Amino acid sequence: MAELFNITRSQLSxxxxxxxxxxxxxxxRASQIGNFMATAKVPEAKDFPQxxxxxxxKEKFLEKALADCKHYQSTIIRKLPKMEEAYQATLKTLQLIDYLKEQAHKEDALHQGAIxxxxxxxxxxxxxxxxxxxxxQQYQLLLLQKQEEWLNDLIANDRIE
Incomplete structure (x- = not known):
């Protein structure tokens, strides 16, 4: 600021x-700068080559973030049915274990170590x-779907400044 006003730093201080x-x-000089800033058009990024x-x-980042988001979603979408299937199989196994425990007193019962x-x-x-x-996993999928919406909105509306 001191240089802008053509004074020393100590004078400004x-x-x-x-x-x-x-x-x-x-x-x-301060008045001229203030007047310029008050009347100048609002700058846009395209006005500055740098x-x-x-x-x-920014565009590359958003596109990569969107691609990553879609990839993570597809991974979870593939994983969920397998997890559900494994869960159902485990419930059946637990049911079988209960049956085997009831049969423990019988002569041909499964060994306790196996149970x-x-x-x-x-x-x-x-x-x-x-x-x-x-x-x-379902919660993570919902978050990723919401993130995809936001990223698409950001890309479409160019809302990151």
């Missing part, structure tokens, strides 16, 4: 602290594809 007035030449590259970078192994596998399966994981 004293003015900012309220200890001195600006010289007349600086006041005239910003054109940034605009291009324990089945239970362990069912617990591990529930951690990977149980209700909690299914909801997490």
């Amino acid at each position: 004293l003015f900012e602290l309220g200890l001195r007035e600006l010289p007349t030449t600086a006041l005239i 910003i054109a590259d940034w605009e291009e970078e 324990f192994i089945l239970e362990d596998k069912a617990r591990k399966s529930l951690k990977k594809c149980g209700p909690k994981e299914l909801v997490k």
Whole structure:
């Protein structure tokens, strides 16, 4: 600012602290700048060649973000039916385990170690594809769908400044 007003930095500092007035030449310059800023047309990025590259970078970023978003959505869409199928199979396994436990007192019953192994596998399966994981994936898919809407809106309306 001192250079703009053609004064020293210390003169500007004293003015900012309220200890001195600006010289007349600086006041005239400040008035000219203020008048220019008040009457100048609102600039656009295209008016400045050095910003054109940034605009291009912005467009590339948005396009890549949209492509990534669609990719993640398709991954979840492919994953969800497999998770649901695994979850249903685990429920059937748990049902079988309950049946096998009821049969434990019979002579031809399955060995307890085998039942324990089945239970362990069912617990591990529930951690990977149980209700909690299914909801997490469905929630993630909803977020990605909303993100895709926003990105499309940003691209269509060029709303990032």
